[in-house]
Amino acid sequence: MHVVFVYKTTTMPGTYIPSDYLSVAVIIIFAALIGLGAIAAGLLVRPRRPYARKLMPYESGNPPVGEPRYRFSVKFYIVAMLFVVFDVEAVFLYPWAVAYDKLGIFGFVEMMLFIFILLIGYIYVWKKGAFNWE
Amino acid sequence: MEMETTISLLDIRPIIPELTLICVGLILILLDLIVKKKEIVAVVGIAGTLVALFGTYKLYGFYEPQVAFGGMFVLDGYANFFKLIFFLNIILTICISMKYMKIEKASFGEYYSLLMFSTTGMMIMASAADLIVLYLGLELMALSTYILVGLMRKKPRSNEAAIKYFFLGAFSSAFLLYGISLTYGLTGTTSLSGIAESLNALNIIGSPITYLGLIFMIVAFGFKIALVPFHMWAPDVYEGAPTSITAFMSVGPKAAGFAVLGRVLFDAFPAMQGQWASILIPMAVLTMAAGSIIALAQTNIKRMLAYSSIAHAGYMLLGIIAGTHEGLTSMVNYLMIYLFMNIGAFAIVIMLRREGFQGEDLEDYMGLSKSHPLASFLMLIFMFSLAGIPPTAGFIGKFYVFMEVINAGYVYLAIIAVVFSVISAFFYLRIVMYMYMKDPKQEVTLTTSPTMSIALAITAMMILIFGIFPSILLNLVRYSILG
Amino acid sequence: MSLSEILWVLIKTVLVVSVFLLHVMYVQYFERKVIGHMQGRMGPMRVGWHGLLQPIADSIKLFFKEDIIPSSADKPIFYIAPIIGVVAGVSTLAVIPLWSGFSIADLNVGILYILALSALASFSVILGGWASNSKYSFLGGLRSSAQVISYEIAMGLSLVGVMMMSGSANLSDIVNAQKGGWFIVPQFIAFVVFMIAVFAETNRVPFDLPEAETELVSGFATEYSGMRWALFFMAEYAGMFVMSGLAVVCFFGGWSGPAFLPGVVWFLLKVYSFIFLFFWVRATLPRYRYDQLMGLGWKLFIPLALANIILTGLIKLL
Numbered sequence: 043m044h045v046v047f048v049y050k051t052t053t054m055p056g057t058y059i060p061s062d063y064l065s066v067a068v069i070i071i072f073a074a075l076i077g078l079g080a081i082a083a084g085l086l087v088r089p090r091r092p093y094a095r096k097l098m099p100y101e102s103g104n105p106p107v108g109e110p111r112y113r114f115s116v117k118f119y120i121v122a123m124l125f126v127v128f129d130v131e132a133v134f135l136y137p138w139a140v141a142y143d144k145l146g147i148f149g150f151v152e153m154m155l156f157i158f159i160l161l162i163g164y165i166y167v168w169k170k171g172a173f174n175w176e
Numbered sequence: 177m178e179m180e181t182t183i184s185l186l187d188i189r190p191i192i193p194e195l196t197l198i199c200v201g202l203i204l205i206l207l208d209l210i211v212k213k214k215e216i217v218a219v220v221g222i223a224g225t226l227v228a229l230f231g232t233y234k235l236y237g238f239y240e241p242q243v244a245f246g247g248m249f250v251l252d253g254y255a256n257f258f259k260l261i262f263f264l265n266i267i268l269t270i271c272i273s274m275k276y277m278k279i280e281k282a283s284f285g286e287y288y289s290l291l292m293f294s295t296t297g298m299m300i301m302a303s304a305a306d307l308i309v310l311y312l313g314l315e316l317m318a319l320s321t322y323i324l325v326g327l328m329r330k331k332p333r334s335n336e337a338a339i340k341y342f343f344l345g346a347f348s349s350a351f352l353l354y355g356i357s358l359t360y361g362l363t364g365t366t367s368l369s370g371i372a373e374s375l376n377a378l379n380i381i382g383s384p385i386t387y388l389g390l391i392f393m394i395v396a397f398g399f400k401i402a403l404v405p406f407h408m409w410a411p412d413v414y415e416g417a418p419t420s421i422t423a424f425m426s427v428g429p430k431a432a433g434f435a436v437l438g439r440v441l442f443d444a445f446p447a448m449q450g451q452w453a454s455i456l457i458p459m460a461v462l463t464m465a466a467g468s469i470i471a472l473a474q475t476n477i478k479r480m481l482a483y484s485s486i487a488h489a490g491y492m493l494l495g496i497i498a499g500t501h502e503g504l505t506s507m508v509n510y511l512m513i514y515l516f517m518n519i520g521a522f523a524i525v526i527m528l529r530r531e532g533f534q535g536e537d538l539e540d541y542m543g544l545s546k547s548h549p550l551a552s553f554l555m556l557i558f559m560f561s562l563a564g565i566p567p568t569a570g571f572i573g574k575f576y577v578f579m580e581v582i583n584a585g586y587v588y589l590a591i592i593a594v595v596f597s598v599i600s601a602f603f604y605l606r607i608v609m610y611m612y613m614k615d616p617k618q619e620v621t622l623t624t625s626p627t628m629s630i631a632l633a634i635t636a637m638m639i640l641i642f643g644i645f646p647s648i649l650l651n652l653v654r655y656s657i658l659g
Numbered sequence: 660m661s662l663s664e665i666l667w668v669l670i671k672t673v674l675v676v677s678v679f680l681l682h683v684m685y686v687q688y689f690e691r692k693v694i695g696h697m698q699g700r701m702g703p704m705r706v707g708w709h710g711l712l713q714p715i716a717d718s719i720k721l722f723f724k725e726d727i728i729p730s731s732a733d734k735p736i737f738y739i740a741p742i743i744g745v746v747a748g749v750s751t752l753a754v755i756p757l758w759s760g761f762s763i764a765d766l767n768v769g770i771l772y773i774l775a776l777s778a779l780a781s782f783s784v785i786l787g788g789w790a791s792n793s794k795y796s797f798l799g800g801l802r803s804s805a806q807v808i809s810y811e812i813a814m815g816l817s818l819v820g821v822m823m824m825s826g827s828a829n830l831s832d833i834v835n836a837q838k839g840g841w842f843i844v845p846q847f848i849a850f851v852v853f854m855i856a857v858f859a860e861t862n863r864v865p866f867d868l869p870e871a872e873t874e875l876v877s878g879f880a881t882e883y884s885g886m887r888w889a890l891f892f893m894a895e896y897a898g899m900f901v902m903s904g905l906a907v908v909c910f911f912g913g914w915s916g917p918a919f920l921p922g923v924v925w926f927l928l929k930v931y932s933f934i935f936l937f938f939w940v941r942a943t944l945p946r947y948r949y950d951q952l953m954g955l956g957w958k959l960f961i962p963l964a965l966a967n968i969i970l971t972g973l974i975k976l977l
Contacts (some may be wrong), residue, residue: 096832175950
C-alpha cells in the first residue's frame with residue numbers, strides 16, 4: 043500500500059506577498075489604535091486626583107493583608123501542561139482534517155493511531171486524578 | 177513546483193523493534209493503573225522487551241542496510257548491534273531494580289514505561305541517518321531520563337540531580353540544534369550522507385563555519401557521553417539518581433551518544449577526519465585523566481563509579497579517534513563489555529542498600545568477604561574487569577581499543593591511556609582490598625531477589641566468557657559493522 | 660498589490676470596525692433590555708425613548724471616569740493588558756465572512772486564525788490579573804486562563820469535524836460547502852460541544868467564574884476603571900460576536916438563506932439569535948462550581964469531541 047503525498051507551492055517563496063495577511067496587519071494596527079485612542083482621548087477630559095488610599099488594591103474596603111501573589115494550587119500548572127499536549131494534538135488534526143478526503147483510509151488509520159496514543163495518556167492522567175479539583 | 181514523497185507500509189518493517197517497545201511502554205502505563213503489584217509491570221516489561229529483541233534479531237544480519245522513510249532511518253549492523261546493547265541494558269536494569277525501587281519507595285509503574293521510552297529514543301538515535309531523526313531520538317531519550325533521575329521525589333538529592341541534568345541536557349540540546357542549523361545552512365540538507373556529498377561538492381571542507389557546526393555537535397554529544405570538559409553534571413547526577421537509574425544511564429545514553437557520534441563523524445564528516453580528531457584527542461586525554469585521578473579521591477562508591485565511567489568514555493573515544501572502521505569496531509566491542517561490568521558493579525552497590533542503610537560509602541565494603549564471600553567475589557570480578565586486568569573482559573576491551581589506536585598511528589595516545597589505566601587500577605583495587613583485607617566495621621546484610629541473581633549471573637558470566645574467549649564477541653561485532 | 664487594493668482593504672476595515680463598535684454599544688443595551696424583561700423589569704428607560712440613548716450616555720460617562728492605577732500595580736503590563744484584549748478581539752473580525760465573498764481577509768487558515776487570536780485574548784486576562792497585584796484580580800486571572808485553555812481544546816477539536824466535512828479551514832469555503840445542508844445536522848455533537856465551549860471561552864454565565872461578582876468582586880478587572888475597563892468589556896463582547904459568527908459560519912450556513920433578504924441580513928440575524936441565546940442563558944442558568952466546570956471540560960467534552968472526529972471519519976469513509 044502506498045500513499046503519495048504531493049506538495050504544491052503555487053508561487054516561489056520570497057517573491058510572494060500574501061495580500062490577505064496585509065489586511066490582517068491593517069486590522070491589527072487599527073484595533074491597537076482604537077485601544078490606545080480610547081485611552082488617549084480620555085486623557086483630555088478625565089479627572090486625575092490620586093491619593094494613597096485610592097491607589098490601594100481593593101480588598102472589600104479593608105487594608106490589603108499579605109502578599110497578593112501568593113502560591114497557588116499546583117492544579118493550574120497541571121492544566122497548563124495538559125493544555126500544551128492536547129492543543130498540539132488539536133492543531134495536528136487540522137491539516138489532517140482539511141486533507142481528509144485525499145488521504146483516504148491510510149490517513150484515517152494513521153490518525154486513529156495518533157489519537158489512540160494520546161488517549162492512553164488521557165486515560166493515564168485521568169486515573170492519576172489530574173482532572174479532579176478537590 | 178511539485179515534490180513527491182512516497183511512504184509505504186514496507187517502511188514500517190525496520191522500525192518494528194522501536195514500535196514494539198513504544199507499544200510495551202504504553203501497555204505498561206495502562207497496566208500500572210490496574211495492577212497494584214509493580215513486579216507484574218516489571219515482568220511484563222521484560223517480556224515485551226524480549227519480544228522487541230526478537231524483532232531486532234529477525235532483522236539482524238542483512239548485508240545490505242535497510243533504509244526507510246526516504247533515507248532518514250537506516251537499519252544496518254552498526255545500528256543493530258547498538259540496539260542489542262540497549263536491550264541488554266534495559267533488561268538488566270529492570271532485573272536489578274525491581275526490589276531496589278521498592279526499598280527506595282519509588283516503585284512506580286511509570287518507571288518501567290519511561291525506561292522503555294528512553295530506550296526507544298536511544299534506538300532511534302542509533303538508526304538515525306538524518307540529523308532531525310537524531311534529534312528526535314535524543315530528546316525522547318533525554319526527556320525520559322530526566323524524569324527517571326528525579327523519580328525519588330521525596331529526596332532532595334534526586335531532585336537536585338534531575339534539575340541539574342535537565343538544565344545541562346537542555347543546554348546540550350541547544351548546542352546540537354546550533355550545530356545542526358549551521359550545518360544545514362551550509363549544506364542545505366540534514367541527511368548525513370547528503371552532508372558529506374555537499375561538503376565535497378561545495379568545497380567547504382574545513383571552512384570555519386563548517387568547523388563551528390561540527391564543534392557544536394561534538395559538544396552536544398560530549399555532554400551526553402560526559403566527556404571532559406562537559407562532564408560536570410555526571411558525578412552529581414549519578415550520585416543523586418536512584419542507583420538502578422545510575423546503572424542505566426551510565427550505559428544507555430552513553431552508548432547512544434557514542435552511536436551518534438560515530439555515525440555523524442563517519443557518515444557526514446569523513447572528509448574532515450583530521451579536524452575532528454584534533455578536537456577529540458585533547459578531550460579524550462582530559463577525560464581519561466580527570467576520570468581516573470578524581471575517582472581516587474572519592475569516598476562514595478556511586479560517585480567513584482561515576483568518575484570511572486567518565487574515564488571509560490575516554491578509552492572508548494580512542495576507538496573513534498582512530499578514524500577507521502576497525503577502530504569503531506573496537507569501540508563498540510568495548511561498550512558491550514562495559515555494559516556488563518558496569519551494571520554488574522552497580523548491582524552489587526544496589527544489594528548493599530536496604531531499609532535504613534544507604535550502603536554507598538566505601539567503608540561499608542570493609543570485610544564484605546567475611547560475611548558474603550560470593551558477592552565479594554563477584555564484585556572482585558567486576559572491579560578487575562573495570563580496571564582491565566586479565567582474564568576478564570575489561571582487559572580485552574581495552575586491549576583492542578589500544579591496538580586499533582596504535583594501528584591508526586597514535587602510539588602516544590595508547591601510552592597515555594595505559595598510564596591512566598594503571599592509575600585507575602588503584603581505586604578499583606582499593607575496593608577489593610577493603611573487601612578482603614579489612615575487618616568489618618559493621619554487620620552488612622544484602623538484599624537479594626531472584627531477578628538480581630539472574631542479572632549478576634549473566635553479567636559475571638559474560639565478563640568471564642568474553643575475557644577468556646574474546647573472539648565470540650569480537651566476531652559478532654566485526655560481522656555487524658564490517659560486514 | 661496596487662494602491663486601490665490597499666485602499667479597499669482600509670475602507671473595509673474602517674467600515675467593519677466602526678459598525679462593530681456600534682454593535683458593542685448597542686448589544687449591551689440589548690442585553691440589559693432582554694434580561695430586564697426576562698426578570699419582569701423594563702431595563703434602561705431614562706435616556707431617550709425607551710432608553711435608546713443609554714449606551715451613548717454610558718460611553719460619554721466612561722470617558723470622564725478617572726483612570727485609577729493602583730500604586731502596587733505592575734504598570735507596563737497593567738497598561739498593555741486591555742490593549743492586547745482589544746486587539747485580539749477586534750482583529751478576529753477580519754476573517755468572518757459577512758456575506759458572499761466579503762471578509763476583510765479571506766485566509767485559508769481562517770479557523771486557526773480565530774483560535775489563535777482567541778487564545779491571545781486569554782493573555783490579556785491573565786496579564787491584567789497579574790499586573791493588578793490584588794488578590795481578586797490574581798485569582799480571577801488564574802481561573803480565567805485555566806478555564807479558557809481547558810475549553811479551547813474542546814472547541815478546537817469540535818471544529819475538526821466541520822473541517823473534515825468541508826475539506827477546508829477557510830470560512831467562506833465552509834459556508835459554500837453547506838449548500839447541500841447545514842452542518843448542524845451531521846455535526847450536531849460538535850455543535851453542542853462548540854457552543855458550550857464558547858460559553859466558557861467568552862467567560863459568560865454559566866461559566867463566568869473569572870469575574871464572578873459574588874465571590875471575586877469583578878475578577879481580573881477589579882482594579883481597572885474608566886476607559887481601560889471599557890476595553891476589557893469591549894474585548895468580551897467582541898469575543899461573543901466572533902464566536903457567534905463562527906458558530907453561524909460553521910454550523911448554520913453563514914450568510915445563506917432564502918433570497919428575499921440579502922446575505923448580510925441573514926448572517927446578522929443568525930448571529931444576533933446566538934447573542935440572544937447568550938443573554939437568555941445568563942438570565943436562566945445559575946453559575947457552575949469551578950471544579951464542576953473543569954471536570955466537565957476535561958472529562959466530558961474532550962472525549963465527546965474526539966468521538967465526533969472518529970465518527971465523522973468513519974461516516975465519510977463509508
